[in-house]
Amino acid sequence: NEDLQLDDPGAGPKLRDLECSPNLGSDGSPSPSLVVNDGLLYYRGPKHKRNLRPQEELKLYAPTALRGTLCCYYHDHPTAGHLGIAKTLARMQSRFYWPKMASEVKRYVLSCPVCQLTKPSQRKPAGFMVPISPQRPWEYAGVDFVGPLPRTASGNSYILVFVDYFSKWIEVCAVRDATARVAASKFINEVFARHGAPRYLISDRGSPFVSELFDSVLSTLGSTHRLTTAYHPQTNATERVNRTLKTSLCLVFCCTDLCDRLCCMSDYGLAVILHVLYCLLQALILFIDCTNV
Incomplete structure (x- = not known):
């Protein structure tokens, strides 16, 4: 939504600056990674390795108000299947972008109560520590x-x-x-x-x-x-x-x-x-x- 992007403290200034000067960023320097298409701000990132449609190379710049909803949809929705961090992030990165996206998605997945209750731990249990207990000097x-x-x-x-x-x-x-x-x-x-x-x-x-x-x-x-x-x-x-x-x-x-x-x-x-x-x-x-x- 264009209004959500304009009201967003991160996307709004970039969108307005690019509408006035399409080739410049908010600091006056060239911004090849951000573009405006149909009034919306997009990130021109590397094409996802599973992405076969060239038009999806442009990733929508997600405003702050939508990020929680996107995480919920791509992780909690019945079709999402409560997948892990890497798979959830890969699906989201094929269509959306925002700064520090990886850390935010990781935090969301790790805090999911359903995953914590139902998923078994994939880590091996730590071994028992065996302290060294000498019985005499210089043993x-x-x-x-x-x-x-x-x-x-x-x-x-x-x-x-x-x-x-x-x-x-x-x-x-x-x-x-x-x-x-x-x-x-x-x-x-x-x-x-x-x-x-x-x-x-x-x-x-x-x-x-x-x-x-x-x-x-x-x-x-x-x-x-x-x-x-x-x-x-x-x-x-x-x-x-x-x-x-x-x-x-x-x-x-x-x-x-x-x-x-x-x-x-x-x-x-x-x-x-x-x-x-x-x-x-x-x-x-x-x-x-x-x-x-």
């Missing part, structure tokens, strides 16, 4: 690299982080490169030499951790290597420690030349944080049998 450990960071005077630009899942004790090492050789060497010197080999070592799927060298070192020392699910790093508790560590280094050690030398001080600061579960210092949790406390 489960995580490892990850932080960086690259600004290179220091010592030439270091990465931080290698190991965390014990039971006590939350961390071992941090400033290193030059994030390679399998570096990770294996630090695991031997910083973890195995001090705490023994963890039963399970969890890492992401980064190239330093999926190499044959790193796996060979772990298996030789008696540790089982487990990888996190791709694109789901939350399994590795080291990710959360990394965030705290980076915040601490940024706030306390503004001088990047000293950052690698003071890493151990940040490590100490995190180590003496009270563990919420046991209300003991992490150092005590790590080095004392908590079952006898």
Whole structure:
């Protein structure tokens, strides 16, 4: 209806401007996508792939007052069949147009009470989360690299982080490169030499951790290597420690030349944080049998 288009805040100005200047839009620029035909505003869009009639290439610019009615007709009507978002939108786009049409149709279909009551969910149910529950220190450990960071005077630009899942004790090492050789060497010197080999070592799927060298070192020392699910790093508790560590280094050690030398001080600061579960210092949790406390 021409009156509805003229009264519409979106279509009205465009219709009046095009009637005065058919080749110009409301801002004075050429408007090849909007045309006036028989006093009505149309959108000249790409022809629908199922549309065989060339005259339907012009899509009526639907005023705001008619959009709800159109959604109802193309989705709720007995001949529409309460189809899904994509099919409902495709049918409407073959004849009509308005700005942000896709989001409005999606919102309408998702809020349809009939569909919500009768249609089964097409999504697979989420799997049950199985938390990691270590029973002793260094039964489960995580490892990850932080960086690259600004290179220091010592030439270091990465931080290698190991965390014990039971006590939350961390071992941090400033290193030059994030390679399998570096990770294996630090695991031997910083973890195995001090705490023994963890039963399970969890890492992401980064190239330093999926190499044959790193796996060979772990298996030789008696540790089982487990990888996190791709694109789901939350399994590795080291990710959360990394965030705290980076915040601490940024706030306390503004001088990047000293950052690698003071890493151990940040490590100490995190180590003496009270563990919420046991209300003991992490150092005590790590080095004392908590079952006898």
